[in-house]
Amino acid sequence: MWEIIRTATPEIVWAGLKYTIPIAVISFAIGLVIAAITALVRTSTPRGNQVVKGLWYLGRAVFTFYVWLFRSTPLLVQLFIVFFGLPNLGIQFDAWTAGIITFSLNTGAYASETIRGAISSLPTSQWEAAYSLGMTYHQVLFLVIFPQALRVALPPLSNSFIGLVKDTSLASSITILEMFMVSQQIASHNYQPLLMYSIVAAVYAVFCTILTILQHALEKRMSRYVVAEGE
Amino acid sequence: MIKLTHVDKQYKEHHALADVSVEFPEHQTTVILGPSGAGKSTLLRAINLLERPQQGQMTIGDLTVDFAHPLSNKEVLAVRRKTAMVFQSWNLFPHLTILKNITAGPIHVLKQDPAIAEKRALALLEQVGLAETAHRYPGQLSGGQQQRISICRALAMDPYYILFDEPTSALDPELEAQVLRVLQDLAKRQNSMIVVTHNMEFARRVADQIVFVEDGRVEFAGTSAAFFNRPTERIAAFLDAMKF
Numbered sequence: 077m078w079e080i081i082r083t084a085t086p087e088i089v090w091a092g093l094k095y096t097i098p099i100a101v102i103s104f105a106i107g108l109v110i111a112a113i114t115a116l117v118r119t120s121t122p123r124g125n126q127v128v129k130g131l132w133y134l135g136r137a138v139f140t141f142y143v144w145l146f147r148s149t150p151l152l153v154q155l156f157i158v159f160f161g162l163p164n165l166g167i168q169f170d171a172w173t174a175g176i177i178t179f180s181l182n183t184g185a186y187a188s189e190t191i192r193g194a195i196s197s198l199p200t201s202q203w204e205a206a207y208s209l210g211m212t213y214h215q216v217l218f219l220v221i222f223p224q225a226l227r228v229a230l231p232p233l234s235n236s237f238i239g240l241v242k243d244t245s246l247a248s249s250i251t252i253l254e255m256f257m258v259s260q261q262i263a264s265h266n267y268q269p270l271l272m273y274s275i276v277a278a279v280y281a282v283f284c285t286i287l288t289i290l291q292h293a294l295e296k297r298m299s300r301y302v303v304a305e306g307e
Numbered sequence: 308m309i310k311l312t313h314v315d316k317q318y319k320e321h322h323a324l325a326d327v328s329v330e331f332p333e334h335q336t337t338v339i340l341g342p343s344g345a346g347k348s349t350l351l352r353a354i355n356l357l358e359r360p361q362q363g364q365m366t367i368g369d370l371t372v373d374f375a376h377p378l379s380n381k382e383v384l385a386v387r388r389k390t391a392m393v394f395q396s397w398n399l400f401p402h403l404t405i406l407k408n409i410t411a412g413p414i415h416v417l418k419q420d421p422a423i424a425e426k427r428a429l430a431l432l433e434q435v436g437l438a439e440t441a442h443r444y445p446g447q448l449s450g451g452q453q454q455r456i457s458i459c460r461a462l463a464m465d466p467y468y469i470l471f472d473e474p475t476s477a478l479d480p481e482l483e484a485q486v487l488r489v490l491q492d493l494a495k496r497q498n499s500m501i502v503v504t505h506n507m508e509f510a511r512r513v514a515d516q517i518v519f520v521e522d523g524r525v526e527f528a529g530t531s532a533a534f535f536n537r538p539t540e541r542i543a544a545f546l547d548a549m550k551f
Contacts, residue, residue, distance in 0.1 A: 125377065204394070208357065209416055210416045301401055
């Protein structure tokens with residue numbers, strides 16, 4: 077048995093480093109950008125003439141629909157639609173691209189709500205103070221709003237990220253050789269499903285534990301300006 | 308000079324500013340007085356466009372904007388770069404050190420060299436007696452200290468006018484005095500200032516001009532001496548009501 081563990085574990089970990097982690101990291105990064113844009117469109121109010129306002133409301137409706145769609149349908153079904161379904165419309169992706177697109181959009185939909193909440197939790201006076209200095213919208217966002225919103229959003233975003241790392245196991249169903257798929261394949265050869273799936277579970281747990289430790293370190297760093305409670 | 312002409316602002320039913328025409332002379336301190344809900348803060352916030360009136364014009368130095376149409380971004384930024392605002396609850400940026408709070412505007416808006424901006428910020432902190440706080444965070448300081456720092460943040464922009472929106476209303480009396488002394492000092496140096504306050508003693512001692520606002524209307528605009536001479540019955544009643 078030790079022999080099986082010794083030979084199978086590196087193979088599973090390697091699949092994790094080659095597929096699971098890259099898919100999760102890339103999808104999360106893209107998802108965050110999508111989420112930030114979605115959150116901004118959904119929190120800001122337009123100024124300008126009727127045409128600008130009209131376009132804005134249209135854009136907002138599109139983003140609202142997107143968030144609703146991806147939060148209301150299962151991730152597995154989304155993966156199947158993008159990878160197996162869209163080719164019927166002549167839109168074809170390789171498995172890797174289909175996975176990244178689906179995971180990014182899915183994470184983006186959830187994270188956008190997190191970021192929207194974090195931005196709304198900041199007092200309007202922060203926007204006003206920044207605007208009163210003559211800052212542009214982008215300067216206000218990047219110098220004042222995002223750094224503070226990120227601190228609020230960090231714990232729920234970390235949750236989403238850890239969730240995503242585990243959800244990448246669904247990529248096995250669209251032929252991606254990530255670590256769950258690898259453990260399945262080994263199990264089908266050596267007839268040791270309990271052992272194989274326990275090993276892969278342990279590897280997921282190790283990955284997620286490392287992420288949790290990173291999260292705490294990051295939280296501590298980002299909260300250095302917050303005075304202890306009760307002061 | 309800042310000059311408002313027929314400025315009007317309405318929220319649904321409520322007339323926040325009703326046909327306001329008033330001038331704020333340069334190098335003078337104008338204090339805006341009036342009962343609460345009169346539109347004092349709205350008037351002040353309209354000057355740096357945190358509130359957008361729907362009618363009227365505003366001239367600020369060489370710049371005139373017309374509120375009848377939506378202002379362009381360029382106009383808004385140009386107006387804001389001529390003014391700086393000090394808020395009732397100071398609104399410092401909690402995630403930045405004191406030094407960075409003060410230099411953010413000069414570096415990112417005025418495009419000053421960071422080294423120069425920092426030097427200037429430290430000099431300003433020195434003036435208000437808070438040089439040692441430069442590398443601390445706002446949350447570690449008292450309200451009075453934070454308010455003095457927010458005044459430094461405003462001054463660092465070299466504004467044409469400084470706007471104060473009830474700068475001491477959220478402070479304990481002894482902290483209020485610290486902040487008022489800074490304001491008095493700025494007034495003595497002939498900065499152009501507009502101050503919304505409830506502190507009558509400050510108005511009496513520091514104001515060159517008083518603007519009295521009620522129900523969104525400017526009911527009086529004139530010298531401080533004229534105002535405290537109780538020119539109308541309403542002003543007399545207001546002055547009496549402020550006594551206890």
